Amino acid sequence: MSTKAVYGGGPRGWLVALALLAPTFAAAGVFLYYPAVRALEMGFYRTRFFGSQRTFVGLDNYAQLLTDPGFQLSVGVTVAFAAVVVVGVMAISLPIAYWIHEVESGTTYYMLATIWPYALPSTVASVILLYLLHPSLGIGTAWLATIGIDFNWFRYGWAAFTLITLVAVWNQIGYNVIFMLAAIHSLPESLTESAVLDGVSRTRRLLWIYVPLISPTLLFLLIMNTIYAFFGTFAIIDITTGGRPGGVTNIIIYDLYRNAFEFDNHGIASAQSVILFVVVGLLMFAQLKYTDRYTHYGT
Amino acid sequence: MGSNQTRRGFIGTTTAVGVGALAGCLGDDDAEDDDSGGTGNGDDGGDDTVELGDEDADHEIVVWHGMGGGLGEAFEEIAGEFEDENVRLSLQYQGSYRDVLNNTFAAQGTDDFPDVVQIARYETRQVLDSGFFQPVENVLPDDYPVDDFLPALTNYFTVDDTLQSLPFNNSNAIGYYNRTMLEDAGLDPDDAPDTLETVREYGAACVDEGLCDYAITWPNHMWFIENWYALQGETLFDNGNGREDFASTINLDQGPGLEVHEWWYDLNQNDLFLDPGEEAWGEATDAFLNEEAPIMINTTAQVRGVVNDADFEAETMFHPTIGDRVGTPIGGGSFWVDDDLDDDKVDAVGSFISHMTDTDQQIFWHQQTGYYPVRQSGLDALEDEGWFEENPQFRTAVDQLQNTEPTAATAGAMIGDSHEIRSTVQEASYDVIESGEFDSRLGQAREDCEQILENYRADVE
Structure with missing residues (x-):
């Protein structure tokens, strides 16, 4: 039976196609597009009492945000945080995945040890690290103090930023390792054999042979990690620093939450979400566009 | 949601x-x-x-x-x-x-x-x-x-x-002190420190004796700033602390606000202030109970917990003041x-x-x-x-209440968007006790609060 026969031609075929697509459209419409349109609309209002009262303010919310030094800092911090997290996660995960691939025995245990942090919800990971690295209660902080590092992230911006980056990276390594490992495993054994016969060193084998070949997976991870850094790290901030000190950990997604649910202004939060959407959208576009040239999809 | x-x-x-x-x-x-x-x-x-x-x-x-x-x-x-x-x-x-x-x-x-x-x-x-x-x-x-x-x-x-x-x-907010530790430091525990100056003096003496790491702790909460204003008989917000009409500004960067932040900055720069966290009532009490600081300012709602759990003689005292004692807000x-x-x-x-x-x-x-x-x-x-004779720690809040002159300052602020105002003020306090940029940072917080108050009025009125 040909494809044409299944979908048919003419109006009936269209109806079948529509019926099959309807659930997807409905779900996307209700859960993605409708809220997106509402957010866009709400960005033009200042709201109170959980949105039960609102005042039209036009582009005021955007003007207020763009001229607010706090929000400017928030954008800068968000981008810096995302860059460090994405680079950090991938730079650490790649060698780990490779080592697990190369190791002769105990592979399963290494894999488990690497992947379990991912099984931990980021809230739990945050709580654990919060108490390990608490400025006055943490055992980790006490150790650091013995070598002269005052890791007081209540006080020092660098410490707070390091803390949230640490939690975010640690929590995301497992996810990356799974994909990288699967990608490396799927490469033909003959490739490795010929490389070994040619005397290619381990490091070169990883960087010059495997990385180009698993580049589609790396691109996928780049995008997933970016989304994670922008959106998935809310809980970490909420549990640990709360955006402090001085706003250096106040990433947009957290600031937005605070505006909406702590400060009871859904309008400004909606405007922030629109800005966030634009930023991430542009970033995705750039990533896809730029990395496409270097991504090898096979022939 | x-x-x-x-x-x-x-x-x-x-x-x-x-x-x-x-x-x-x-x-x-x-x-x-x-x-x-x-x-x-x-x-x-x-x-x-x-x-x-x-x-x-x-x-x-x-x-x-x-x-x-x-x-x-x-x-x-x-x-x-x-x-x-x-x-x-x-x-x-x-x-x-x-x-x-x-x-x-x-x-x-x-x-x-x-x-x-x-x-x-x-x-x-x-x-x-x-x-x-x-x-x-x-x-x-x-x-x-x-x-x-x-x-x-x-x-x-x-x-x-x-x-x-x-x-x-x-x-209301009261002071707590570790009587045992003050005695060990050779201080007179019956003469409880009730000014910013003496609090620092007593606390620092305990630190110098090696009895503790910090002089004092309290949760970073705007309530305490409001207290310092009320004690001086000044309102934190204008328009009668927001009771006669919508408040339009906060008097943060002058008078008591400035004095308190200068004192607080000095404590912090000399590692005498233990920061339990923002609005961290319980953590402050934990630190006091762990004898990390001999003095704490906190709500009287902590008295029962402190009395039950202290391994030392815990006493309460009036909220330390800059100088005057007009009263404390509820x-x-x-x-x-x-x-x-x-x-x-x-x-x-x-x-x-x-x-x-x-x-x-x-x-x-x-x-x-x-x-x-x-x-x-x-x-x-x-x-x-005779409850208060037997349990003097419970008496302080009542005494403070009864010694409060009813004024707009001691009645307490009534403002819209209090979460955002509070967060704005508390974040500014944190910044100021690190940087010492009193005028610019507190001034910025005042302006931010003015914007918040103005928006609130515009929307609600």
Whole structure:
């Protein structure tokens, strides 16, 4: 039976196609597009009492945000945080995945040890690290103090930023390792054999042979990690620093939450979400566009 | 988003499930409660909803509150004494006062909206303007002795000549000190330090003796700034602290605000100030109990916990002041009643909140927590039975209350968007005690607050 026969031609075929697509459209419409349109609309209002009262303010919310030094800092911090997290996660995960691939025995245990942090919800990971690295209660902080590092992230911006980056990276390594490992495993054994016969060193084998070949997976991870850094790290901030000190950990997604649910202004939060959407959208576009040239999809 | 389940609530739950085993050593969930805070060793018990009474009762009253840990247990105990076979109670712990308000606003217009909510006094303006509540006068029994309530409280919660909400748990901020440690440092413990200057002196003496690491601790909360203003007889906000008309500015970068931040900066730069965290009532108490600092400023609601858990002689004293002592504003919360309350539930709700504020219950509540009784008859009874002589730590808040001159400054601020104002001020305090940029940073916070207040007025008026 040909494809044409299944979908048919003419109006009936269209109806079948529509019926099959309807659930997807409905779900996307209700859960993605409708809220997106509402957010866009709400960005033009200042709201109170959980949105039960609102005042039209036009582009005021955007003007207020763009001229607010706090929000400017928030954008800068968000981008810096995302860059460090994405680079950090991938730079650490790649060698780990490779080592697990190369190791002769105990592979399963290494894999488990690497992947379990991912099984931990980021809230739990945050709580654990919060108490390990608490400025006055943490055992980790006490150790650091013995070598002269005052890791007081209540006080020092660098410490707070390091803390949230640490939690975010640690929590995301497992996810990356799974994909990288699967990608490396799927490469033909003959490739490795010929490389070994040619005397290619381990490091070169990883960087010059495997990385180009698993580049589609790396691109996928780049995008997933970016989304994670922008959106998935809310809980970490909420549990640990709360955006402090001085706003250096106040990433947009957290600031937005605070505006909406702590400060009871859904309008400004909606405007922030629109800005966030634009930023991430542009970033995705750039990533896809730029990395496409270097991504090898096979022939 | 579920009506009574904010994101934070969800995270809390997930976390609680995930690290249940850790919970025992992590202290209370309610560490962030305004004016309450756990004492650090209470057990949450895990269940945030407590159902009391007969399942077949005619009415169910849903009560949302912010009392966790030991305060929550006392709260449930008092509510448990309410005997009405027609009424079943559902007491639902929402988290901090901030959470209570956020959840309440989120539940508006749904079936989950509670009948009675315990709300922090800071949020009075917003709650009033939301229109989600009716004056508590409407549901109180006709013979209810409102006259017996302490005037400072009824004054605060009376707006437009109407008693809007019923004071239930009320406090003020007091000083705590470690008598044993002061003695060990060779200081005179009977001469409790009651000025910023002497607090620093006493605290630093203990640090110099190697008895502790810090001189003093208190949670970073705007309430304390407000206290320092009230003690000097100055209002923190204009327009009579926001009571005569909408407040339009905060006097943060001058007068007491400036002086306190200069003192605070000096403490911080000399590593004498222990920062327990923002609005971290419980953590401050933990640090004091662990003898990390000999002096603490905190709500009187911590007295019971401190007295029970201190391994040293813990005493209380007046809130340290810059110089004057005009008075201290009230803290704590009150009960608000749903505007859409079913007619047939009005009497039940009225008698429930009457019960919670009845003299005997308020005496018990005071003794279990440290909140002062909201009624004069409660104070008198405690006085007569010699309670305060035997338990002098409980007396400080009452003395402060009775020595307070009623002025706009000591009445306490009533402002809109109090969460954002508070966060703005508290963040500025943190920045200033690090940087020492008093004028520019406090000035910026003032401007930010002015914008927030202006927007609030524009939207609500």
